[in-house]
Structure formats: structure tokens, C-alpha cells
Amino acid sequence: MVSTRDLDPSASPLDYYGYELRRLREAAGLKQAQLGEIIYCTGSLIGQVENAKRVPTRDFSERVDAALGTDGHFSRLVGLVLRSVLPTWFQPFAEMESRAEYVSTYQAQLVYGLLQTEEYARAVLGVRSEGDLDAKVAARMERQRILDRENPPLMWVVLSEAVLHQEVGGHDVMRNQLAHLLGLRKREWVRVQILPFEAGAHAGQLGSFTVLRFDDDPDIVYTEDFVQGHMTANPQALREGSLRYDHLQAAALSLEDSAALIARVLEERYGKQPAHNGREVA
DSSP, X not given: OOOOOOOOTTSOHHHHHHHHHHHHHHXXXXXXXXXXXXXXXXXXXXXXXXXXSSOOOHHHHHHHHHHHTOTTHHHHHHHHHHHHHSOTTXXXXXXXXXXXXXXXXXXSSSOOGGGOOHHHHHHHHTTTOOSOHHHHHHHHHHHGGGGGSSSOOEXXXXXXXXXXXXXXXXXXXXXXXXXXXXXXGGOTTEEEEEEOGGXXXXXXXXXXXXXXXXXXXXXXXXXXXXXXXXXXXOHHHHHHHHHXXXXXXXXXXXXXXXXXXXXXXXXXXIOXXXXXXXXXXX
């Protein structure tokens, strides 16, 4: 069992979460192993979370809330914890993304983070990952919660056809990912277009970028290099990004033809049936 240690709850969201978990578990008169039995995990895992050595997932937090009767306390805290796992330079963009009314993005190599399956995200983040890969995947999945809220942002995504062919994580992962993209057609606020190879030279050749639009805040353009991200509300940059995106939308296939191309690549390269998705407790 993990030995207990004093945590400074003001040190980080993770430390505060661990402090609160131990405090409320002890208030309920439960040992770590007893709480673990109730929420179907080990006492060692409870100890790791209490000592800020393991990042909790949302599922874990919901189980703890149910077991301790804490009225969603940990389900609310886990959002802050997972946000803190994101790279420091990315956190401001994630905050703005969560508040945006309209998200338009062009992606040249990968599926946009908000549309990635868990297995695809794990393969992407695991290429060159330092630290807790499970925590990073959980943080990416947490970002996607904005798509399930009552008033989600309108999202329009243009993907290079190369994204469909670049095999990330193997056949099963790609089969699930492309099936997921097709399934997004059921969400009226999510639209996916494919920029086909036949488009030739196009306005997105300089790389991926995202435009976020807001009701009450200035719109922003976001780009990344291999070191960090760059976010700006500069009117000239915004005008250029918006113009490039308009050209990309015009050059891309229609929504119907895009779905047909995704389905064709899914069948020809990866097979028809998506693999089964499992779930982890923590």
C-alpha cells in the first residue's frame, strides 16, 4: 500500500484532489482498500491518487462521488486536474477552445484532437511522450466534453485526405477512428470535409491551423510548431487565417462526398467493422 504523506492542497489541482480524497474517505470511516472494493479498484490505486502520484479519470471520480456521497465534488474537480495535465503552453488554447462558439480547423496530418478516439489519441501521444501517458490521454478525452454539453460549439473540420491514409496505431485503431468520423454525421453541430489529393496546391500547405470565434471575445487563430503553440487575435492574422480556411472549404469535397471517401478508405484499407472499445476505471 502506498504510504501517506502530507499534501499541500494549494500546490496544484492534483494535490488538492488527493488531499480531498483522503480527507473525505477518512471522514466516511473507510480505509483505502475498503473504498477500492466499493469502486472496483485496488487500495493501492486509491493511495496513489491520494498522494498525487496518479491522475484520476472522470470515471474514477464519478465512482468516488457515488461511493462517498459527495454530490459531484470529485467529478467537478477532475476537470481542473486533467486541464493541468495539458502542456503549459497549450492550456490557454484549451481554455479558449472550451469557450468558443465556433471552431473551424484544417488538419494536414492528424485527426483534430476533439474528434479523436481514445485509442487514436493514445497512439498519437505515445510517439514521444514523457510522463504519464494515461493521464495525457484522459486529458485529451476531457477536452471532448464540450461536444456533449447542452450548447456545444459549431465545429467545421477540414482534413487532408492524407489523414485517412496515415496509419496511426494500426489497422484496428484506424478502423475505429474512421468509423467514429462517419458517426459524427449524427451530430448536427459537427461537420467534416475532406480535402482530396486531387485538389493539388492549396491554401493549407503551410500547415494545420484553427480559428476560434466567440460571441463576446475577439476571435483568435491558433497554430503550432514542434515546440509550442501560437495563439493570436491580431486582425491581420485572423483575416489571413479566415481567408485560407474559406479557400480550403471551397476546395474540399462536399459533406456527402467526404463521408463517401471516408467510408471507401475505411473499407478498402482497414476493413468494414470497427473493433470493440474497452473502458478503464482509472
